[in-house]
Amino acid sequence: MPFFLPERVMAFTSHLETTRIYNGKTMPTLETSSKKLQVIHTAIELFNLYGFHNTGVDLIAKKSKIPKATFYNYFHSKERLIETCISFQKSRLKEEVLAIIYSSHYRTSRDKLKEIIVLHVNFNSLYYLLLKAIFEIKQIYQQAYRMVIEYRKWLLHEIFDLVFSLENCTLKPDANMVLNLIDGLMFQILSSNNLEERDVVVGRFLGGDKS
Numbered sequence: 001m002p003f004f005l006p007e008r009v010m011a012f013t014s015h016l017e018t019t020r021i022y023n024g025k026t027m028p029t030l031e032t033s034s035k036k037l038q039v040i041h042t043a044i045e046l047f048n049l050y051g052f053h054n055t056g057v058d059l060i061a062k063k064s065k066i067p068k069a070t071f072y073n074y075f076h077s078k079e080r081l082i083e084t085c086i087s088f089q090k091s092r093l094k095e096e097v098l099a100i101i102y103s104s105h106y107r108t109s110r111d112k113l114k115e116i117i118v119l120h121v122n123f124n125s126l127y128y129l130l131l132k133a134i135f136e137i138k139q140i141y142q143q144a145y146r147m148v149i150e151y152r153k154w155l156l157h158e159i160f161d162l163v164f165s166l167e168n169c170t171l172k173p174d175a176n177m178v179l180n181l182i183d184g185l186m187f188q189i190l191s192s193n194n195l196e197e198r199d200v201v202v203g204r205f206l207g208g209d210k211s
Contacts, residue, residue, distance in 0.1 A: 036074050039064045044085050048128055052082060052136045083144045086133060090151045093119075093126045097158060109165045110206050113178065116159070121185040121198050131186055155179065173205065181205060 042064045046055040057078050061071045075081040096119055106112045120127040130148045138145045160175035185198045 035066065035070075039066065039071065039074060040081075040085055040088055043081055044089065044129055047082075047085065048132065051132065052141070079141055079144070082133075082137065082141050083147065085129065086144045086147045089126050089129045090147060093130075093151065094154065096126070097155065101158060101162070109162045109167075113159065113162050113166075114202055114206055116162075117178070117182055117185070117202050118198075120182045121189060122195070123189070125186065127182070127186065128190075131183060152179065 039060065043055070043060050046060060046063060049055075050059075057068060057071060060078075060081070061068045064071070071081075075084065097116055100106065100112050100115045100119065103112075106115060119125070130151060133141075133145060133148045156175050156179055159178045163172055163175050163178065166172050181201070185201060189195055189198055
């Protein structure tokens with residue numbers, strides 16, 4: 001899935017730091033917004049690859065091909081950048097989950113649950129950054145950590161509604177079980193670099209719904 005889609009870029013740039021003055025207020029410029037998005041993109045890749053603690057501002061600035069002064073002008077601190085990256089991934093995930101839930105493409109709640117699991121458990125998953133954050137940033141970057149927990153609570157609620165709506169399912173899965181399954185399968189594909197077991201496990205886990 002492409003990292004940048006026009007509608008997502010336009011939605012996100014409205015939240016980015018602004019530079020042009022209009023009627024006494026600062027307004028976003030496309031060039032600044034594009035550069036800032038590129039730094040966010042680069043930082044997410046580095047955090048996923050090396051972790052939050054091993055990825056410093058120097059490396060992010062170097063890989064983004066910007067001066068450190070520009071980095072601090074954009075984000076002010078590494079902590080603020082991490083919060084921005086988490087917020088960005090969280091917003092994109094919510095958008096994708098809601099698109100699945102309200103799509104007529106999926107015939108049953110079972111199909112929607114399966115697609116939500118696949119969305120989270122995949123190569124280059126948007127969820128990977130949030131999963132890493134759970135284990136790496138709780139003590140140091142508490143605001144970003146709270147954002148991750150908020151997303152998981154939101155996702156749990158959406159999963160609960162889908163599970164509740166399952167029909168002709170003898171044994172309905174618990175919503176917490178689905179979330180735990182997502183976490184476990186994500187770790188599994190990271191270690192095996194293979195999606196086959198994910199598909200088998202998900203098929204068996206949701207196999208009781210014949211609606």
